[in-house]
Amino acid sequence: MLDAKALSGLRVLDLSRVRAGPACVRILADFGADVIRIEPPPGVDPNEAMFAADRMSGDFQNLNRNKRSMTLNLKYPEGRKILYKLAETADIIVENWRPDVKERLGLSYDILKDINPRIILASISGYGQSGPYERRPGFDQIIQGVSGLMSVTGEAGGRPMRAGLAVADVGAGMYAAVGILMAVIERERSGQGQWVQSSLLHSLIAMLDFQAARYLNDGDIPVAVGNDHPTSSPMGVYKASDGLFNLGSSGEGTWQRLCKIIGSEHLIGMPEFANERARVQNRATLNQVLDPIFAKHGVDHWVTALNEGGVPCGPVYTMPQVFEDPQVQHLGVSKTVPTSVGVDVTVITQPVKLSRTPAEVDSGAPQWGEHTDSVLREAGFSDDDIRAFAEKGVV
Missing domain, CATH: 3.30.1540.10 (formyl-coa transferase, domain 3)
Structure with a gap:
């Protein structure tokens, strides 16, 4: 019989949207954390098509598997009170709003730690939580340009080129997950939570690694060299x-x-x-x-x-060839899992292997607000409370 999963016992409130935040939380969910994805009720957010509408798309399922979903309108005072109630027993909250949004909603780290001193708030932003660009929206391709990545990508002498994957989003999400786990470990000593921050900009510059270090230390300005390696040949x-x-x-x-x-x-x-x-x-x-x-x-x-x-x-390889490769199949890179609507989906498994408490993908992503009632009951709300919340549009 397997031991408990690596992160069993941790509860995560996932307030994040689109990709960077969900990519971060996916790691926690796959290793056993109880993740509650908290989303606005349908029709509240004009950008909901970007992060919530197509529940059965491969992208959404891959990002949000192993999670529960509840709806909550944080623009209502009652919605914020419900979140405060959930925060009392949560370990981690993850958000990737612009920095001013959580202040406006009353969900800053200072407020949350007064509710629960052990809470770990992870904030993922485009440019950081402060500074001249703090309120700019951070999109992956924009950050690829600002970070310098596009200047070293593409054919030699050609136009700057974006990478063919959301490397800034996923990188910031992975760095945030590392930060969260560091904070969880430190909390075992101090008993205190803390505010974990990552940004797409800093993360992607860090991922440039030797390219950025060449400039900082040697004055060597890297340029695009196509498929050739900038410092090795052949x-x-x-x-x-x-x-x-x-x-x-x-x-x-x-x-x-x-x-x-x-x-x-x-x-x-x-x-x-x-x-x-x-x-x-x-x-x-x-x-x-x-x-x-x-x-x-x-x-x-x-x-x-x-x-x-x-x-x-x-x-x-082309993508079909990737998944036909015997080594890829041996590694178990993909897995087909059930969803609550009776349709199986295939997702990418966690690349990090633990010998005793491995990650598991047990289920696909939830339907919109599928677990709202059960989460509220767990928090101590009655069925009458839940009906009243629904009638008012709080959930």
Whole structure:
């Protein structure tokens, strides 16, 4: 019999919208936290189509599986009182409003900690909780531009290019989840909660990692280089006789192994390819040598031969090919789960593996307000109270 899930016993009130917040809370839900997704009743938020309307879409189901859902209109005083009541026994509240919204609703950390000193409030914003941009709306692609990511993405000499995934949203959500877990651990010592903050802007600059560090420490301004690696060569996308593959020949040992595998050991002693810096500077010349060699065989040949020889190499897949790959299937990257409306959905599982208390995806995302009555009863409200809330539009 499995032990309790890693986060069993933690209750999370999820006030978040769209992607960054739900991506954060999804991690907590998958590891066993009791997550209550709190949403405005239908028709209250003019932007509800962005975060709540299509409950059965793959995106919504993937973001919000393993959660319960209740409706609550926080514009009503009664709605805020209900949230305060829920906060008394909650461990974590997650929101990704603009910073001024929680102040206006009376849901700042200072107010919440007076209700429950152990509460952990996680706030995810576009630009941070203070500063000249604090009230700007933070959208993923906008942050990709402001962070500098787009300046290093795309073909060399071309226009800046966005990444093909919501990297700022998901990155900020993951950093917030790490912060929440740090606060939970610290609370075991102090008995006190705290305010956890992450922003799309800071998170994405942090994820730029070596690209940003190159500029800060070396004055080296990174630019877009397409599929080539900015500081290593040969490293990028190459064309085989029947398709494309990625080659990662970084470092002298790997470079020498590559030369032996392709039958071109004479390249090792050539001055223009003598070290990593030289190979980067002479990348075009090196590729002119490699391209006709790689064109002699298919992708499968090179993927097998290079990996067996200790040179990282892999195919460039379409999405269907990704989920047909035997290693992806072995890892259990996707899982089909039931929903409360009797339709199964397939979601992406957690990439973090724990040997004793693993994450589990047990159910799809809830219907809008599916658990409102049960959550309110758990909080001590009577059926008469619940009917009165519904009649007034509080829930």
